[in-house]
Amino acid sequence: MSEMTAVVTGGASGIGAATARRFAAAGMRVAIVDMNREAGAALAQELAGGASFHACDVGDAAAVEAAATAIEAEGPPVGVLFTSAGLIANPETVLDMDMAAHERVWRVNYLGTVHACRSFGRHMAARRAGAIVTVGSINSFMPLPLPAYNVGKAAVARLTQLLAVELGPRGVRVNSVAPTFVMTPPLRQRMDAGLRSEAKMMATHALKELPTPSDIAEAVYFLSSPAARAITGVTLPVDAGWLAAVSYNSFPGPLPASGA
Numbered sequence: 153m154s155e156m157t158a159v160v161t162g163g164a165s166g167i168g169a170a171t172a173r174r175f176a177a178a179g180m181r182v183a184i185v186d187m188n189r190e191a192g193a194a195l196a197q198e199l200a201g202g203a204s205f206h207a208c209d210v211g212d213a214a215a216v217e218a219a220a221t222a223i224e225a226e227g228p229p230v231g232v233l234f235t236s237a238g239l240i241a242n243p244e245t246v247l248d249m250d251m252a253a254h255e256r257v258w259r260v261n262y263l264g265t266v267h268a269c270r271s272f273g274r275h276m277a278a279r280r281a282g283a284i285v286t287v288g289s290i291n292s293f294m295p296l297p298l299p300a301y302n303v304g305k306a307a308v309a310r311l312t313q314l315l316a317v318e319l320g321p322r323g324v325r326v327n328s329v330a331p332t333f334v335m336t337p338p339l340r341q342r343m344d345a346g347l348r349s350e351a352k353m354m355a356t357h358a359l360k361e362l363p364t365p366s367d368i369a370e371a372v373y374f375l376s377s378p379a380a381r382a383i384t385g386v387t388l389p390v391d392a393g394w395l396a397a398v399s400y401n402s403f404p405g406p407l408p409a410s411g412a
Contacts, residue, residue, distance in 0.1 A: 156231030158376070159223060161185040161210050161268050164192035166336040167287070168236035170365035174373045175232065176201060183223045183230070185210065185268075186237070202226075210237045210264030211256075213271075220271035232376045233272045233284045235265045240338050241301040242347050249299050257300035262307050269315055273324060280323035283376040286312050288330040288387045290394050305330075309387045316385030325384040327375040331368050332357065332391035356401065358393020 158175035162168040163184035169191075172182045176199040184205045186192040196205040204226055206219045224230060238261045241253065265286050276282025291298065291305035308328065315326040333339060333353050342348045354360070371390045374380055389395055401407070 156228050157181045157183055157223060157226070158232040158234065159183045159185060159220075159230055159268075159272055160234045160236055161208075161264065162235075162237030164188040164195055164205075166236075166338070167331070167334060167365045167368045168234070169195055171234050171236060171369040171372050172199065172203075174366070174369040175234075176203060178373065180232070181226075181228060183226070185216075185219055185223075209260075210235075210267055211259035213263075213267045216264075216267040217271045220268075220275065224275055229279060230272055230275055231282050233268060233276075233282070234372055234376070235268045235284070235286045237261075237264050237268075238287060239301075240342070241298050242342070243297040244299060245297070246299045254300040258304055261301065261304040262311075265308055265311065269311070269326070273315065273319060276324045277319055277322040282324040283380075284315065284319075284324065284326040285372045285375050286326070286328040288312070288328040290330060290332045290389065290391050292328070292330050292387055293389075293395060294398065312387060313385045320384055325375075325380070327380070327384060328387040329368055329371050329375065330387050330389045330391065331363060332389075332394040334363055334365060334368060336365060356394055356398045357391070358397040358400075362392055363390050 158180045160168050160172045163172045164186035172184055176182050181201045182199055182203040184192045184196050185208045187209055189207050192205040196203040208215045208219045210216055239257050241257050286308050288309045289305040291302040292309040296302050312326055312328040368390050
């Protein structure tokens with residue numbers, strides 16, 4: 153995987169930055185696409201192998217296409233795309249939600265994923281080789297009171313399946329990772345503001361520890377690597393057992409002793 157470029161949208165911080173570092177550690181040249189010029193440029197300078205930074209709003213299709221053209225021109229060819237750019241939202245109801253905020257979340261989380269997959273996917277398809285990993289969420293599987301974010305992540309999961317079928321015959325695999333709550337700066341800010349409860353979060357997981365950005369990065373690296381050559385169209389939960397526990401723990405009766 154060393155003779156290729158890995159593109160990470162939203163790569164300046166959090167899961168994106170952890171994944172950029174993982175790709176760089178594997179000897180890949182990394183191209184970071186993000187709105188945060190200072191953090192993005194600093195990370196590109198930190199990484200070895202001629203990493204580059206491209207300031208870009210992924211919600212702007214023309215800007216993403218321009219970034220893809222520039223990154224392809226830098227070389228080596230883009231072999232991996234990780235669409236990490238995204239916004240998180242606060243709890244609200246469908247009837248009362250802020251429609252301007254709703255539109256922005258969709259423009260970045262869903263349309264930003266579409267734009268990146270189209271612009272970089274065309275180059276991969278022409279070369280008949282590549283791997284794309286999108287970012288879903290536990291929100292891709294179950295309803296949560298985050299109308300824009302929740303429905304958008306469900307849409308990303310279906311988009312991933314569609315792209316896997318469209319691009320598979322041209323040698324491009326498309327998968328998704330679905331993290332649970334990951335302790336990134338935006339999540340910590342919401343916890344500090346009382347918008348997320350750490351106790352409630354931990355009570356809904358099978359494991360006693362939430363994944364870190366590096367845990368998500370390892371899953372992304374696996375899905376984009378030759379080790380996953382026969383895997384496409386899947387959304388892989390990296391959720392500390394949330395999907396299993398959230399249903400199990402809602403049983404309307406006494407739960408058996410766990411021995412914990």
